[in-house]
Amino acid sequence: MPHIKVTPISKEELSSRAKNHSEIIEFVAHSDSYPETLIGINYQNEKFLLVYKYADNEAMLKYEKITRPLKLSLLKEAIGKVANVLEFDILSSNIVNVRHKEPLFASKYFKKIEDFIDIKFEHKEIAIEVGFGSGRHILYQAKQNPQTLFIGIEIHTPSAGQLLKQIEIQGLSNIWVVNYDARLFLEMLPSNICKQIFVHFPVPWDKKPSRRVIGDEFTSEAMRVLDIDGTLELRTDSDLYYEYALQIFSKLPKLKMKINKNYALPIISKYEARWQRQSKDIYDVTLFCDEKSDDKREKFDFSFSDLGYNININKQFPQESQVVGDYFVHFERSYKTDKDTLLMKCAFGNFARPEHKYIMINRNNCKYYPSLPIPSSSNFKAHQAIKEYLHG
Numbered sequence: 541m542p543h544i545k546v547t548p549i550s551k552e553e554l555s556s557r558a559k560n561h562s563e564i565i566e567f568v569a570h571s572d573s574y575p576e577t578l579i580g581i582n583y584q585n586e587k588f589l590l591v592y593k594y595a596d597n598e599a600m601l602k603y604e605k606i607t608r609p610l611k612l613s614l615l616k617e618a619i620g621k622v623a624n625v626l627e628f629d630i631l632s633s634n635i636v637n638v639r640h641k642e643p644l645f646a647s648k649y650f651k652k653i654e655d656f657i658d659i660k661f662e663h664k665e666i667a668i669e670v671g672f673g674s675g676r677h678i679l680y681q682a683k684q685n686p687q688t689l690f691i692g693i694e695i696h697t698p699s700a701g702q703l704l705k706q707i708e709i710q711g712l713s714n715i716w717v718v719n720y721d722a723r724l725f726l727e728m729l730p731s732n733i734c735k736q737i738f739v740h741f742p743v744p745w746d747k748k749p750s751r752r753v754i755g756d757e758f759t760s761e762a763m764r765v766l767d768i769d770g771t772l773e774l775r776t777d778s779d780l781y782y783e784y785a786l787q788i789f790s791k792l793p794k795l796k797m798k799i800n801k802n803y804a805l806p807i808i809s810k811y812e813a814r815w816q817r818q819s820k821d822i823y824d825v826t827l828f829c830d831e832k833s834d835d836k837r838e839k840f841d842f843s844f845s846d847l848g849y850n851i852n853i854n855k856q857f858p859q860e861s862q863v864v865g866d867y868f869v870h871f872e873r874s875y876k877t878d879k880d881t882l883l884m885k886c887a888f889g890n891f892a893r894p895e896h897k898y899i900m901i902n903r904n905n906c907k908y909y910p911s912l913p914i915p916s917s918s919n920f921k922a923h924q925a926i927k928e929y930l931h932g
């Protein structure tokens with residue numbers, strides 16, 4: 541990852557040099573407890589942070605994990621520009637004269653979860669594959685149905701990268717790749733938009749059933765997202781998962797379901813091929829959606845509008861993670877700018893997919909930086925708890 545090593549300068553000197561460059565540096569915020577300073581950047585319409593980490597003989601200017609822009613070239617340019625305007629004495633750098641290929645995750649077919657906030661699809665037909673693994677099935681489906689947009693949602697980042705590579709190699713334009721937890725993803729989608737949701741060979745999690753993709757909430761969200769005649773298609777080699785899924789599905793108020801055993805599909809994933817060699821039984825459970833759902837997506841308000849805070853408020857935040865029901869809040873560390881603003885690094889929301897954000901707090905204003913949390917119900921519950929901590 542791009543970074544520059546420089547001769548250290550004092551915090552005060554850094555703040556003073558930064559003041560003259562508001563065209564790129566919005567603020568600097570120093571930590572009281574760690575030898576590091578955050579630098580708020582506004583470059584080419586992207587807001588993000590750089591970190592200045594210092595020791596006695598050497599300091600480093602590098603990217604900040606939570607806010608890092610996806611475009612590596614933009615990040616490198618910004619680091620170079622900031623080092624330049626701050627007049628750093630550069631000891632070594634890996635950003636100059638190194639031409640990086642843009643990472644696969646800068647592909648237009650890679651979608652961030654934020655891209656689905658209030659999304660209005662232009663595609664006539666949409667299908668989703670949950671946990672696509674090597675991607676064989678979604679690639680096959682996309683080629684067979686060029687008019688359908690296939691959204692592949694996979695929690696394992698290397699598999700997401702592998703599918704993006706195949707999309708590029710095979711010249712496909714009807715697959716979007718989302719690297720996120722499928723259990724939280726459906727909540728982001730409008731109702732009645734989807735014709736198929738495939739869940740092929742989900743991880744059985746026999747010892748920790750709570751980690752299974754299919755659960756009560758996932759199933760009801762899937763039925764909401766499916767349009768009339770849409771299907772949720774589970775394919776599994778696990779007897780236990782099959783029985784578990786039947787139990788979950790039977791809790792739906794209305795149920796239309798078809799079961800097949802050892803029914804061959806035109807495409808076999810690497811995973812399925814392994815089970816076939818072992819002559820394992822394979823179950824298909826298909827749920828049909830036969831009524832429209834309300835578009836009941838809630839509008840979550842993540843503002844702190846009624847509050848103005850004391851900059852020393854961080855002293856009253858709990859040090860330990862606060863677990864409340866099915867979500868948590870953790871105040872990690874704080875930084876202060878010269879203008880009496882506190883920047884609080886937080887993790888919160890669902891345990892499976894925590895949200896990481898900064899909260900910018902001063903006497904007149906309080907807001908998430910650099911952007912609002914994903915509007916999920918667990919993030920919203922955590923936001924309410926954060927507001928309570930802010931009230932003391």
Ligand SMILES: C[S@@+](CC[C@H](N)C(=O)[O-])C[C@H]1O[C@@H](n2cnc3c(N)ncnc32)[C@H](O)[C@@H]1O
Nearest residue numbers: 671672673694695696721722740741743809811
């Ligand atoms: C056993 S593999 C099956 C892969 C593929 N569907 C196939 O048939 O070969 C299960 C896949 O689901 C992914 N996965 C597990 N939990 C997930 C979740 N909560 N959200 C999205 N993907 C998940 C795993 O990373 C893995 O790639």
